[in-house]
Amino acid sequence: MNEYPSDYHRRLPYGERMAADPLLGGPFFPFEGDLQVVPLADPVLPEPPRAGEPGGTPCPTCVDPEKDAIWADHQWVLKAFQPTGLPMVALMVPREHFRLDNLPDELTATLGPMIQRTAGAIRQIPGVGRTHFNRWGDGSEHFHVWFLARPLGMMQLRGAMIAAWDDLLPSIPADEFQANARTVAAALAERSGAPLGKGV
Template sequence: MPDTPAEVPDFTQWPSFPFEGDIRVKPLDEPVDAEPPRKGEGHRECTACNAPDEAYIWVGERWRVRAMDRPTGLPMVLILESRSHLDLGDLPNLLAAELGVMTVRLERAIRSLDGVARVHVNRWGDGSAHLHMWFLARPYGQLQLRGTFLPLWDSILPAIPESRWRENLAMVAAWLAEFGGRPLAEPPRIQWQAPSSFSGSGTAPVDVADGEPTSVIEAAEEAGPDPVEENPSAEEPTREARGPASADPEAAN
């Protein structure tokens, strides 16, 4: 019968699937004859090309790293972008090789943060023609967040404190700057003044412009965040352990 809904796939029963209850599969739209241009294609403006260095947490001669506009549910979400207006398949061999080094370097920097177990690296590219790679930190011990659905959980979980978020940004920027480039993220300032009251203390939310994406899912909808820095052969800083070495569970999916 044409009205009979399709059976939901097995992944809806995985422990990492963020939803429960009755779920229906949406009908698939008919394919279009011509796909719409992405940002940076045709007559559409490129957000990455027009962004100043001050919008990033670290900048180098050929690569830049930016964050979301405010904290989200994961300890860290960052985007690695090329300075040149190129997509992944357009990279010349030298930049392609540097992308590998920058990917490993940024993964290590994020994984060095307290409370981070894994770093998921993703590239979608359906919204922007300018190369941008996503780096998502999975919290240590949160086994339900393992695997494919981590970007969904980023929008579901309560946002981490802004002070912790800014401190994490500054630490990643400083790590990257050890190999060149310029760190632009600064740690939060310490408030030395004595509080007038011990109640109602908290961090003020960050103002976000209307329409700006504030999570991986929202940004993925809009899509729009050298030879490797001066000493690519330098030894990476040592990462401090954050948990028992034996506690290294892999996602079943």
């Protein structure tokens, strides 16, 4: 690439491998031993379209708004897809297709309360110590917030690597996943909306 978009980009050593040392031995890092970091890739500009953007794949939420939904009210939908290594991994989306930057006032007004309510609902699952949440937004244009249940006392799972642990740990049983989803949906329905979900 000839034209980098900033001095930051121009400084980076593309094609080289960074040392893994800054992460090794850290309390939240789940790997040890001889690790090799992948070579740093060149920037891709313009960036490829996300799902739901012109030229990208269709927006999965708009194609089937209540697929995998475990709860919804007139503004927000909470989805939980399948059993994974954590007691609950859920995705909160507005019913309508917006980005963070064009989310209308009536949705930004309830975004904070919904984060608070969802975090509290997930903490009602037995054995959950804290609810993590994050917004990445690099896969789909439809605004979405991830929630991850951090099991009580599992201090290695603090921080961003909880998403890696979710893939590494054995999946919870299907009936436990469904019970956890029912717990979260019932807690949210105390304030608004209703539980959803076929088979949950």
